[in-house]
Amino acid sequence: DAKTTQPTSMDCAEGRAANLPCNHSTISGNEYVYWYRQIHSQGPQYIIHGLKNNETNEMASLIITEDRKSSTLILPHATLRDTAVYYCIVRVQVAQKLVFGQGTRLTINP
Amino acid sequence: DTGVSQDPRHKITKRGQNVTFRCDPISEHNRLYWYRQTLGQGPEFLTYFQNEAQLEKSRLLSDRFSAERPKGSFSTLEIQRTEQGDSAMYLCASRALQGWDEQYFGPGTRLTVT
Numbered sequence: 001d002a003k004t005t006q007p008t009s010m011d012c013a014e015g016r017a018a019n020l021p022c023n024h025s026t027i028s029g030n031e032y033v034y035w036y037r038q039i040h041s042q043g044p045q046y047i048i049h050g051l052k053n054n055e056t057n058e059m060a061s062l063i064i065t066e067d068r069k070s071s072t073l074i075l076p077h078a079t080l081r082d083t084a085v086y087y088c089i090v091r092v093q094v095a096q097k098l099v100f101g102q103g104t105r106l107t108i109n110p
Numbered sequence: 111d112t113g114v115s116q117d118p119r120h121k122i123t124k125r126g127q128n129v130t131f132r133c134d135p136i137s138e139h140n141r142l143y144w145y146r147q148t149l150g151q152g153p154e155f156l157t158y159f160q161n162e163a164q165l166e167k168s169r170l171l172s173d174r175f176s177a178e179r180p181k182g183s184f185s186t187l188e189i190q191r192t193e194q195g196d197s198a199m200y201l202c203a204s205r206a207l208q209g210w211d212e213q214y215f216g217p218g219t220r221l222t223v224t
Contacts, residue, residue: 043114043201043215044153087152096166097143098213100152 004088009105018075020104022088025069030092033064035073037084038103044087047073078108112136114216116202122222123192130188131219135204142185143213144177145201146170153201159185160207192223 005023012018024033034049048055048062050071055062061074075082087103115134123129135142141160145153156175157167161182171177174192179185189196199220203213 041217043203043218044213045215046212085152096141096158097155097168098145098153099155102150102152 004090004101006086006088006101006104008102009107011107011109012075012078014080014108014110015077018078018082018106018108020073020075020086020088020106021070022073023070024088024090027068027090028092031090032093033062033068033071034089034091034098035060035062036087036089036098036100037082038087039081039084044098044100047086078106080108080110082106083108114202114204114214116200116216116219118219119217120220120222122224125192125194125223127192128188128190129192129221130186131200131221133185133187133202133204133216135184135202136214138206139204139214140182140207141205142179143203143205144185144187145203147199147201147218148197153199156187189221192221194223197221197223 032049032051035047036044038044048057048060050062050064064071085103085105087100089098117132143158144156146156147153155168156171157177159179162179174190177187199218201215201218203215205213
């Protein structure tokens with residue numbers, strides 16, 4: 001699985017868009033980008049994933065650059081409940097395990 | 111509640127004792143995963159099952175660790191002769207064999223070895 005690089009921590013004001021970057025410069029053509037988050041004292045929660053097109057669901061949007069070497073997770077209107085550690089994971093779909101890095105600790109401030 | 115459940119949520123044990131954790135996956139989820147998470151780190155994969163078959167084990171899973179899923183439903187993770195380094199959160203996840211490949215995680219079992 002490709003390695004990912006994320007900032008250790010970020011802050012965002014409540015109600016604003018939170019943009020979390022992830023670098024994955026060694027990503028292979030068949031590897032997807034996944035995002036999970038982990039709220040304190042809970043198990044990780046799936047957010048979104050994509051291959052090369054931008055994706056949107058009820059939780060977030062995923063923007064993948066054309067060369068696929070980086071991506072951004074966007075939480076459009078962050079709330080206090082979005083405070084969590086966000087993990088960017090790159091893997092092929094047939095792979096079973098998720099390889100987590102240290103993630104980005106996002107703090108939403110009132 | 112139809113999510114993944116884990117029992118117990120917390121376990122404190124003395125070094126050298128054996129402990130066993132249980133995971134109940136989402137009903138009809140064929141695949142079940144165990145991860146371990148130490149403080150400040152992301153979860154690390156330990157092993158996974160497809161039905162009752164254990165198909166992959168991490169090198170992290172030393173011979174003191176054993177996982178089972180005897181009937182393809184719930185799973186147990188046993189740690190024998192616990193060491194202080196085993197202190198961690200043990201997470202279980204499950205997913206369906208077909209379709210969406212999202213892994214659903216349980217709340218975890220926090221183990222403290224004193």
